[in-house]
Amino acid sequence: MIVEVAFSRLDPACRSASGRAVAVIDVIRATTTITMALHHGCAGVIPVRTLSEARAVAQRLGGGAILAGERRAGKAVGFELGNSPAEYGRERVRDKTVVLTTTNGTRAFQAAPGAQAIIACSFLNAAATARWLRGTGLDILIVCAGTHGRFCLEDAVGSGMLIDRLLCISDRALELSDAARAAHQLFATYRDDLLGMLRGCEWGRHIIHKGLGADLEICAQVDLTDIVPVMHKDRLVAEYT
Template sequence: MNQSISVSLTPSELSPECDLHQACSVIIDVLRATSVMATAGQSGVGRMTTCENVHAAAQLADQTPIRPLLCGERHCKPIDGFDLGNSPAEYTPERVADRDLVLTTTNGTRAIHAAMRSRRLLAASFLNLNATVAAVRSEPHLQIVCAGTNGQISFEDVLLAGAIIDRLDPPALQDSAPSGHLDDSARIAWSAWRQADVNTRPLGQSLAQSLGGRNLIEAGYEADLQRCAQVSTIDGTIERVDPGEAVFEFRRRG
């Protein structure tokens, strides 16, 4: 495989000197922003605009002629005055179909904005894993960005980064490493995925032990762990519409 894959275990690793202008970047916030975006897309939402902070999101919603749904969380909890929080359970077709939304979250949307200078930008979750892999397979340089949790590395995001790498470049032998051009963080992520042994242990259990998972359980959102642990149940990608703008749409495969 000639594809070059780099992983940022937190967005802070994307320094201003990091050249992303020729890269395709994939943003990961398993618990829960990118899982929400995939769920909303599957449910028929229109466009999804992400904002780094609450004030910018509220201001954008107020200035839009047809008011979008105002969505998001801070520290796992819904934001006062917003229409929806950050649980995939809220993003049903009845609630979001044919509506645009504005989303701001503690970690995920900040990671998106850290990678805005990328040539191409997607948001990935376990829910749309296979569709995302298919969409980026031909990209010469792939930059995977883990949102992390409050500036720290979070295991659930690292796991998904490893799963993406594993599907892009399956090793020739069961016990061998991928053959592609991987940086050290990419190899760490791939090893974490392989060692998680999700074939014998439910993925939700691994998510529950992560930093993000423990925070969700403490906040009363344990059920979201299973919602975010479904693998490739959504056959579509979440991709930025235009360079320089944090506006995304759901693109169904086929």
């Protein structure tokens, strides 16, 4: 099983997605929020690129849809929810479909053309994601959302955590690319202080500046749930491992 990492949605490694299982990671905050929403009984999350697309999809779906999204870390004007995982409690999202657009994370789901399967991973479900990926038997591409197409530390560390979980449960040798090896080493560096890493990285500091530092405490939780958000047609739905 080959494991490759793309350090942003614009990384040329995304071109190797064809036939692979793709795990998208946006630790701060999209894939954390998606995982939390499904953990709390959300019927599905539809990730879209733009604000206008989100409005159009939500309008087409009607009253059962929640319009959610952020720009520059703040809730988009006129939207019901932003991108804070704390907003996605059971009482708010249970049995609802969320249409979500974010600056980086939701765009990453369109970054891997030809993928055999696409899922969302965060610290919250790293072990569950590893089990799900192992079960596919496919080669793996981990796509970091990054920040505006650039490398970001927290997503690379998240990739490394997922690789670490895969190494722990794999019953056959994994062939790690150089990027995958580098991500695994980054995780080894920060594994004992993930919250400190989130608070110190560029986007984490921006989140704190916006008054959303409490979100980082949620993002830093490890293996909270056995749910894996799996893409079916246009939406991510919960599967359990």
